[in-house]
Amino acid sequence: MSAIPYSEMIPYGRQTISEQDIAAVVDVLKSIWLTQGPSVERFEQAVADYVGARFGVATNSATSALHIACRAAGLGPGDILWTSPNTFVASANCGLYCGASVDFVDIDPHTYNMCAEKLEEKLVSAEKDGKLPKIVIPVHFAGQSCDMGRISALGKKYGFIIIEDASHAIGGSYKDTKVGSCTYSDMTVFSFHPVKIITTGEGGMVVTNDEQLHEKLVLLHSHGITRAPHLLQGESDGPWYYQQIDLGYNYRMTDIQAALGLSQLQRIDEFVQRRHYLAERYDRLLKDLPLDLPWQHPESYSAFHLYVICLKLEKIKKTHLQVFEELREAGIIVNLHYIPVYAHPYYQKMGFAKGYCPATEGYYARAISIPLYFGLSDEKQDRVVKLLTEILL
Ligand SMILES: *Cc1c(COP(=O)(O)O)cnc(C)c1O
Numbered sequence: 237m238s239a240i241p242y243s244e245m246i247p248y249g250r251q252t253i254s255e256q257d258i259a260a261v262v263d264v265l266k267s268i269w270l271t272q273g274p275s276v277e278r279f280e281q282a283v284a285d286y287v288g289a290r291f292g293v294a295t296n297s298a299t300s301a302l303h304i305a306c307r308a309a310g311l312g313p314g315d316i317l318w319t320s321p322n323t324f325v326a327s328a329n330c331g332l333y334c335g336a337s338v339d340f341v342d343i344d345p346h347t348y349n350m351c352a353e354k355l356e357e358k359l360v361s362a363e364k365d366g367k368l369p370k371i372v373i374p375v376h377f378a379g380q381s382c383d384m385g386r387i388s389a390l391g392k393k394y395g396f397i398i399i400e401d402a403s404h405a406i407g408g409s410y411k412d413t414k415v416g417s418c419t420y421s422d423m424t425v426f427s428f429h430p431v432k433i434i435t436t437g438e439g440g441m442v443v444t445n446d447e448q449l450h451e452k453l454v455l456l457h458s459h460g461i462t463r464a465p466h467l468l469q470g471e472s473d474g475p476w477y478y479q480q481i482d483l484g485y486n487y488r489m490t491d492i493q494a495a496l497g498l499s500q501l502q503r504i505d506e507f508v509q510r511r512h513y514l515a516e517r518y519d520r521l522l523k524d525l526p527l528d529l530p531w532q533h534p535e536s537y538s539a540f541h542l543y544v545i546c547l548k549l550e551k552i553k554k555t556h557l558q559v560f561e562e563l564r565e566a567g568i569i570v571n572l573h574y575i576p577v578y579a580h581p582y583y584q585k586m587g588f589a590k591g592y593c594p595a596t597e598g599y600y601a602r603a604i605s606i607p608l609y610f611g612l613s614d615e616k617q618d619r620v621v622k623l624l625t626e627i628l629l
Contacts, residue, residue, distance in 0.1 A: 240567035246620060247569045249431040249542070252507070252610045260499035264491045271490040279494035280441065282501055283426070287406070287416025289443035291450035294494060295457055298403045298427030298440035300487035302330035302373070305423045305442050308452035309371055309397045311336050318358070319373040319401070320350040321576040321596045327375050327401045328577045336370070338586075340578055342593035346531045348377045348544070348603075351595070352386035359394050368394055374421075375401040378530065378573075379433070379511075379539030381410035384420035391421075403427035404541035406434065407508035411535050418445045423453075428493075431609075433507055433539050434500035436493035452482075460484030507610045511540035514608055514617060518543055521621045525628050526551035528602075542573055543608040545624075546599065552628055560604055562627045568620055571605045 264275055280292035295301040311317060317331030321340040331338040341358055344351040355372070362368050372391065374382035384400070391398045398421035402408075405415040406426045416424045423446075426432075428439035442453050455462055460482035462468070468479055489497075515538075519529055528546040532538060547556055554562075563570045576596045578588035591597065607620055 245567040245569055246607045246612070246616050247609075248571045248605045248607050249609045250611065251430040251435045254499070254503070256502075257496055257499045260495040261492055264495040267491075269491050271488065271492075273491040275491040275494035275498065276489055279436075279489070279497045279501075282498055283406075283416075283441055284443055286501060286504070287414045287424070287443055289416055289418050289424070290445045291447070291453075292441050292443045293450065293453040293457055294489035294497075295440045295442065295487045296489055296493075297438050297487075298401075298425050298429070299326040299330070300457070300485065301425045301427075301440035301442045302326055302399070302401065303333050304453050304456040304485070304487060305399045305425055306330045306334050306336070306371060307456050308442075308449050309399065309422065311371055315370040316367060317371045317373065318355075318369040318396075319577075320375045320377070321578055321593045322348055322377055322574050322599065323375040323401065323577060324403070324574060325577055325580065327373050328583075330373075331371070338583075339369070340576075340588075340593055340596075341372075342595045343377075343599065344383075345595050345599065347380060347382075347533060348599055349380065349382040350374050350387075352383040352390070355387065356390055359390060363394065369396050371397045371399060373399045373401050375403075376405035376408065376415060376539075378542040378544055379404045379408050380530075380533065381405060381408060381415055381536045381538075383533075384410055388420035397422050400424040403429075403432060403440075405539045406432075407504045408539035409537045415539070416443050418443060422446060423449060428497055428500075431541075433511075433541060434497065434504050436489065436497040436500075439489050439493050439497060455482050456484040457487040458484060459486060508539050510610050511608060512538075514612055515540050515543055517614070517617060518606070518608075518621070521618075522624065525625060527628070540608060542605045544573065544603050544605050546602040547604070547628075549602060554627070556602060556604075559627055563604070563606075563623065566623050568607065568623060570607070572600070572603060573605050574600075576600055 284292035311334040313335035315336040408415045413419045423444045428436040463478045526548040
């Protein structure tokens with residue numbers, strides 16, 4: 237890998253920053269407000285409007301957004317949270333932050349998303365054992381929405397709260413709704429980390445249509461402190477007065493970040509369209525290789541955060557590791573999303589054994605995320621295709 241200059245390497249994902257983005261950030265730097273100014277509120281409203289939700293609360297990461305979403309939903313010790321094992325650890329850790337216990341529902345082998353049938357089976361037996369989850373977090377893996385119609389119906393039947401982890405999926409849609417409209421959930425979380433669809437450097441957001449959840453999210457992301465007259469207990473002491481009425485955090489986004497986000501949001505559809513163009517090009521150019529290519533549900537329009545190929549190992553004379561290493565040695569900085577969450581030592585200590593979610597483990601043994609981002613040129617994509625062809629045939 238050291239023989240290849242950095243500029244020649246092709247990462248699996250990266251941000252695109254325009255002169256307009258830079259100017260928007262510089263404007264904030266020259267203004268009075270670096271944080272808690274007007275840009276954050278504008279960004280919250282712009283994202284909410286874009287996805288078709290009523291409220292948005294911007295945070296310093298999706299991890300903190302997931303944490304306050306769980307707190308707002310009332311998750312605490314003795315409660316149970318379920319999510320997908322094929323996700324970044326943050327989708328599960330938010331349950332542990334609240335003192336709840338965490339469990340996993342295996343994935344669908346075609347979409348790599350939480351499987352709605354397996355969710356139902358697990359709910360049936362959890363009900364018998366009196367161990368139903370309070371929260372379920374479906375993760376829209378690679379940008380493709382989960383089967384939210386079915387998950388939402390199960391939520392109504394079994395009484396759990398749904399928080400969509402849409403860290404990969406802003407700009408995508410499901411049926412006739414944008415991901416984030418919360419038509420099938422209580423809250424949706426987005427990430428604006430640089431590898432995601434749009435970026436604020438670090439950053440995240442919770443969107444919801446529920447006024448009470450919104451009020452709690454606002455409190456929790458800023459120390460549990462309020463000046464809102466209807467929330468104060470007793471009389472105000474004067475104009476300086478505020479009260480802490482819950483135990484919150486400093487999870488606020490800065491105006492610098494929000495200005496970048498607002499500027500990026502203007503190009504989101506262009507970003508996602510280019511990702512689709514490149515994904516369709518991969519579909520065409522890789523179709524004769526011994527690979528499973530990303531299957532798309534006809535009712536979903538993915539944001540295509542990732543393009544994941546799964547090796548048909550029985551038809552390849554190399555191991556998963558060999559293919560991965562040969563790509564990296566040639567400067568294609570592929571990645572693997574994800575190590576099953578429960579396979580991490582921290583979760584193993586809780587007693588999750590190997591084999592717990594067989595579909596997830598089968599996927600993990602074959603998956604590779606290959607380069608997909610707005611700035612990936614057709615020529616660079618051709619380099620990836622040529623190399624993959626040489627390695628696999
Ligand atoms: C990136 C990501 C997160 C965490 O996002 P941050 O903004 O980095 O905290 C959570 N869940 C999923 C599925 C992610 O991909």
